Amino acid sequence: MKWNIPSLEELEDILWRCTACGTCKEAYDYGPPPFSAPICPAGEEFGFEGFLSSKGKIAYARGILSGELQWNDALVDAIYRCNICGGCQSQCQLDHKPFIPEIIEAMRRKAVTDGVGPMPKQKVIAQSLSSYDNPYQGPRRVRLDWTRPFKKEGKPIKNILEEPAPILYYVGCTGGYNIPVRTVPQATASIFHKLGLDFGILGEQEVCCGSTAMRLGDAEAFQRIAESNLEMFRKLHEEKGVKTIVTSCAGCYRAFMKDYPMADEYGRMMEGIRVTHITQFLHDLFQMGQLKFSESLPWKVTYHDPCHAGRHLTKYIIDKEGTQLWAGAYVNLDEKDCLYDIPRELLKAIPGIDLREMRRIRSNSYCCGGGGGVMTGYNDWAQRNAGLRIQEGMETGADHMVSICPFCHYNLNQGAQGIGSKMKLFDLTELIDKAIA
């Protein structure tokens, strides 16, 4: 399988499209009323220009490529102090806009290739991926621990390698290994049971999606994992009748939707298979009348848009040949794949829910601070940043925060504890599970 993952050198012309104007540094919308707010977690924490938004990261990239900056511990550290959340990308208006996360990850790939990255704490992830097929250093058997309550209730979950099913529930490592987040796959499986859906899981044979490796710049590890998954998906489709892969993890979803298509054989391997996020999947059922809410939840909630299920799924329209504007021009964007409206529609449909919006939402959502390897590499900072987001949620008067990403789930709950807030983050599946009979 060949992969079209660009090197930093291959992106050089694109990163010279940045004028260093600094539009990326602040979330802004004309309105009216005008909207303005900080958008870059690293900028908030560290302040200096190099840390702030894409302008700063592109300065590093230029310096590395020109040879004016040489790798040293501090520079390597600096390129990993970024959530790659894409908040800056939402603000940029220039031709390099579609490539901003790619430029940052290409810098990290170069660091890994040159033998200086990732950061020591993050290297553990690479080792764990190699030894255990997950980034949590968890033995494979632990991946199934979340299913115990179902066994106890006499509702075991099907192992799709043993019994065919049209739906593969791809749980993801965070839901499987991160104990406080196991409520997410549990709620998902419970919903599936209640709806009478025929689904299965890979159990101990599930392998990480590779997102973490990709975010850290370890393209080799990512490719190895992704190829293994693509082959597994093909096999499941041909031998077990899998037509739909559902994931409740925003990181896995982003990887399947944006990273995997960089493989030249992606189309062939995924032919006949639809990948969907649980939120989209349930929304489809809701619209068809197959998901009905019968219980009331009199909760005041606010909704946090995860980066990976939101703005990262933006499609950018580029005039590659120069027929509309000029070669390489960024023309427009398409947000139809971004899960902005769907979770809100489901939330509002739950009887009793009082949804209160934060200031920074949708493409201007403020990252929880956990992504891009930050939760592993800089846990204190990730937690502090999550505290800022929780604070913003509390300002709405909501009691709880809802999201659709297990990573955000864990980090935001950590953030709430850090600032002594009673606000708790729930996954949308947890609410839906409570609201259906």
Next chain:
Amino acid sequence: MTAKKEDKKGKGGKVVKALRTDKKERILKELKTIVGEKNATAEEHILYAYSYDMSFVTPKLPDYVVMAHTVEEIQKLMKFSNKEKIPVVPYTSGTNIGGLCIPERGGIILDLKKMNKIVKLDPEALYAVIEPGVSHGQLANALYKYNLRFGWPVGPPSSSVSSCAISHGIGHMNARYGLNSQEITSMEVVLPTGELVRVGSCAINSDAWHSCLPMPQMDGLFKGWLGSTGIVTKLGIAIHHIPPLLKIFTVSCDHVDDMYSYMLNLSNYEICDDLTAVSWWLSQVPIPYPYKPKPEDAPEWFSYATTFSFTEKEKEARTEIWEKVVNEEKNKGTSIQVTHYPEEALKARTQLPSQIVGSTKNYCKMGGAGISWPGTFTPANRWAPIYKEWKKIMIGRNLSPSIRMSMYRGVHYGMLRAMTPFNKKNPKETENARQAIVECLKVDLDNGGMPYKPPVDFAAEINKRAHPGYLMLMKRLKKFLDPNDIMNPGKLGI
């Protein structure tokens, strides 16, 4: 051990100035004592991110970057820097296109972006007091709650209100209220020697920030000096109501003389918030780079005049005046025609602050990273002859003559500038643009114009023509305020 600068050539011709390690460590330690461990650095990659901007100005590295959070920290920093004779360059967002924050002589970049409080907003007295890190987007957000506005420039929403105003930047209401610097009502400043001073009404009553008059206008000591006389830590600015009715008058013509005649006539009535004309090349999105000829049948000039009214009758009266002006110009035999201006282009000019205009999307997309200008305040009656010269210079260098003319507050002078994109990755193309811009500047200076927010390359040309008394006074004032020449040294060319 004595301090010594060691020069070494980096790749791309960049001169990397490095202080001797022992002195550097001592200074860094002291800076960290002043602002905190996390807020001072000499890490090379951080310095690098402050070494360049959009302009053609040669990148240069500072020796340190310091992030201040309080006035007291700035005072301590300035006292220390003055004692050690270390250059200090104030920095808010670095989004000017004249290299104003590029440290000509190294030293400390003093990053003020974290001082970003709107200290006071008085919707009745119509003024606000802001810290230097307050952005245009932030202020627009705060003012809109009271249906108020300020002069929004065509810069990024993240750019600093304070830096724009003290550098004589303009906003979208310059035909009505003048430059943003004319909206300044009071100031608090830390001098290069560390003392805290106030000018304007806040100097007499600490809670009164409404006016610089009738006292001696000492705010002039800190406006237009390119950050070379002090650090403005608080700024009082006038704010204005937003009238509900917007009407934009648009015309086009074939000759710059006709456009000048129209603008002069219309400006007499002082009905516009913004009275601007752009050449065909500037009306294109983006500016063609390299130069391409204008289609034969396209007008060479377009103008938009924005007017705001509180009532329909007021709007009708403004419209009546505008129609009268257009008829008069037509009767003179000029080529002025009422024109439909593209909706998107109008939005870009009126829906400010704007990410699209602010990001220079419509300026330098085709060039690649670089944009700079001869940006000038020029007598309106010299616009046409200068434009004709600039056009020759620009086209001769394969650059588009993308010129803007804006009338300021009905006084018959205004902005004349040429937004000049270039491919910054290519040193030859960058130098070509620099030479074109400096050539244009010379023409403007010889016609009575003056550059604003000037790149350092302009200083020699300005001072060459300056009255000896002006230079003597400037040097004397600078020496008085900044005896060791530590504040943004080298920018004034004196």
